Amino acid sequence: MSEADITAPHITDDPQTAFKYDLFATDGAARRGRISTAHGPVDTPAFMPVGTAGTVKGMLPENVADTGAQIVLGNTYHLMLRPGADRVERLGGLRRMMDWKGPVLTDSGGFQVMSLAALRRMSEDGVTFQSHLDGSRHHLSPESSIGIQHALGSTITMALDECTAHPAPWATAADSMRLSMRWALRSKDAFQVRPGHALFGIVQGSVYDDLRRESAEALTAIGFDGYAIGGLAVGEGQEEMFRVLDATVGFLPADRPRYLMGVGTPADLVGAVGRGVDMFDCVMPTRSGRTGQAFTRHGKINIRNARHQDDPRPLDAACGCPACTRFSRAYLHHLNRCGEILGAILMTWHNIRYYQDIMAEMRASIEQGRFGDATAMMADGWLRGDIDRL
Incomplete structure (x- = not known):
């Protein structure tokens, strides 16, 4: 050509x-x-x-x-x-x-x-x-x-x-x-x-x-x-x-x-x-995604941790990204442990989507006069962490 x-x-x-x-x-x-x-x-x-x-x-x-x-x-x-x-x-x-x-x-x-x-x-x-x-x-x-x-x-x-x-x-x-x-x-x-x-x-x-x-x-x-x-x-x-x-x-x-x-x-x-x-x-959401770190409504998750290897749940059930709607934590754990490129792609995609979701929620809450309540709920979710274990 x-x-x-x-x-x-x-x-x-x-x-x-x-x-x-x-x-x-x-x-x-x-x-x-x-x-x-x-x-x-x-x-x-x-x-x-x-x-x-x-x-x-x-x-x-x-x-x-x-x-x-x-x-x-x-x-x-x-x-x-x-x-x-x-x-x-x-x-x-x-x-x-x-x-x-x-x-x-x-x-x-x-x-x-x-x-x-x-x-x-x-x-x-x-x-x-x-x-x-x-x-x-x-x-x-x-x-x-x-x-x-x-x-x-x-x-x-x-x-x-x-x-x-x-x-x-x-x-x-x-x-x-x-x-x-x-x-x-x-x-x-x-x-x-x-x-x-x-x-x-x-x-x-x-x-x-x-x-x-x-x-x-x-x-x-x-x-x-x-x-x-x-x-x-x-x-x-x-x-x-x-x-x-x-x-x-x-x-x-x-x-x-x-x-x-x-x-x-x-x-x-x-x-x-x-x-x-x-x-x-x-660079945090993209760099973290490439190293197996996910930002979620339940705080930060290291998908490489062994506790995720048999976990059928999504990273974040409320997220609409492909990593969360199509794949399990167990699969993402496997991809990242193997160094597969798809693992880095999916985790990056999720992190960028989550950051955009945060911004969208803040925009909506400012319009509706509930910014303090909305951000307090976010902070409470991060503080509680990913407490639901199988």
Whole structure:
């Protein structure tokens, strides 16, 4: 087959759709809304499955959509290294290449670069780093990060930031945050405005309330389509993360989406929604699925444990995913113990579906004014655990 014989799937954009956030209901600080984009709507609160290298591992795009997901996340750092942003652009953009019909948010690469502490050099201009793949040297500036995300065809682009390591002294966190704010302004200047597309700024400041407020106010003064909260879930613990959210969210515009990056467990999601956050992403449901860990209404289950080897029950009787409606725990245990690919696929599918079910339940409960009761029932189920034994 020649290149001329290969046709990319047709994905329709709507350039007439303006990017906007509509708030439909609140229950306390929890918000039920909808983000409109050129590539389709996103009902919030929303969880974005992570498609690091242009795929949600183990899942076809239509299967991801079947879980209820409306938006996925792509990783700028990994895609710029392989297959390369120019190649993705020539193939019609990330959405076309991976045949994902909905919106895509791409991170800026800042978090991955932070994790390469021994392989990077920071400067006012940006960061120079060595590829973890082959040691080749690359430079990422605010302008180049925005340009790469543009080439990828991102629906939502993230400003380049430095994700401050934890723990960090106040002075170190302040310098890091203020560098990110200068980069945010450069990112805004480099962004090519298009109908239905958006640029989000990222609040930094480690665990220091005054720095978080300074960062939020600086970003608001620049003006972004949405505001992310970065630099959390990096070792500070859930209680401290919630405290920082309490000190931060109130300084973000109420008419823009709020996105907590890299979070988290089901309990993290519930707590953050209750504090006014709208969007989330995390590798936890997919990574855990590949290692035999399932998130359920009865808490976390390790399907590799011997107690599941003769268990005919589903993982979660209330779940509508294929792992739960077609297969037993005993079969899933067998697949995972044997290292069969199907086991990882089914567990991943279940976890993504369960995360989407949590978000759907929170959206409904906010609309109906019963968010507190609904989330208390979730927490009670996780606390009681999987107590029904054969």
